[in-house]
Amino acid sequence: xxxxxxxxxxxxxxxxxxxxxxxxxxxxxxxxxxxxxxxxxxxxxxxxxxxxxxxxxxxxxxxxxxxxxxxxxxxxxxxxxxxxxxxxxxxxxxxxxxxxxxxxxxxxxx
Amino acid sequence: xxxxxxxxxxxxxxxxxxxxxxxxxxxxxxxxxxxxxxxxxxxxxxxxxxxxxxxxxxxxxxxxxxxxxxxxxxxxxxxxxxxxxxxxxxxxxxxxxxxxxxxxxxxxxxxxxxxxxx
Numbered sequence: 001x002x003x004x005x006x007x008x009x010x011x012x013x014x015x016x017x018x019x020x021x022x023x024x025x026x027x028x029x030x031x032x033x034x035x036x037x038x039x040x041x042x043x044x045x046x047x048x049x050x051x052x053x054x055x056x057x058x059x060x061x062x063x064x065x066x067x068x069x070x071x072x073x074x075x076x077x078x079x080x081x082x083x084x085x086x087x088x089x090x091x092x093x094x095x096x097x098x099x100x101x102x103x104x105x106x107x108x109x110x
Numbered sequence: 111x112x113x114x115x116x117x118x119x120x121x122x123x124x125x126x127x128x129x130x131x132x133x134x135x136x137x138x139x140x141x142x143x144x145x146x147x148x149x150x151x152x153x154x155x156x157x158x159x160x161x162x163x164x165x166x167x168x169x170x171x172x173x174x175x176x177x178x179x180x181x182x183x184x185x186x187x188x189x190x191x192x193x194x195x196x197x198x199x200x201x202x203x204x205x206x207x208x209x210x211x212x213x214x215x216x217x218x219x220x221x222x223x224x225x226x227x228x
Contacts, residue, residue: 045218045220045221046147047218051212051214091155091157091214098172099160100157101155101157104155
């Protein structure tokens with residue numbers, strides 16, 4: 001089964017911009033993979049940030065945006081805030097009724 | 111406001127089974143696409159099962175195929191997960207996730223903890 005890859009860790013300064021990526025081994029991610037992004041703070045359940053490549057969930061600030069930066073999906077945070085210090089997971093639909101999460105990115109804002 | 115409340119998590123012996131329930135409110139459950147996702151302690155997220163609103167389409171993670179059964183009762187606004195032949199590797203927080211249009215666009219519950227240990 002293909003592996004969904006994410007950067008294990010990234011850091012950004014408050015007010016800065018950072019891009020997290022989500023790839024899949026031996027393939028190029030496209031919109032047909034319905035890339036989605038989830039944020040999880042310590043001790044909390046995940047929450048959906050972005051689904052279907054670039055659709056923000058209700059209540060998600062517009063500093064979060066999703067896109068395809070071929071060959072990967074991307075989550076960009078523009079104007080990072082200290083509250084954004086969290087784990088971020090991407091999810092891809094590989095077809096045939098199979099969804100796979102990436103291993104997650106620990107984002108540090110400092 | 112959408113709420114998903116999981117229950118049924120417990121300490122289970124290896125080889126045992128579990129039945130988890132997710133009760134949903136604030137959402138037209140009979141139109142919701144639903145999944146179960148689990149997270150082992152200190153680890154990432156793992157999608158394990160999916161069901162369409164009518165129950166016509168069901169999918170499972172290949173690694174768990176044969177040990178899982180997902181079901182729903184739309185009248186009770188509830189989603190269920192049955193899992194047998196449990197091993198210590200099944201120790202995790204089990205989340206119910208769902209929404210209209212797609213499961214991954216929706217809401218998450220707080221999770222219910224399953225611990226497999228002798």
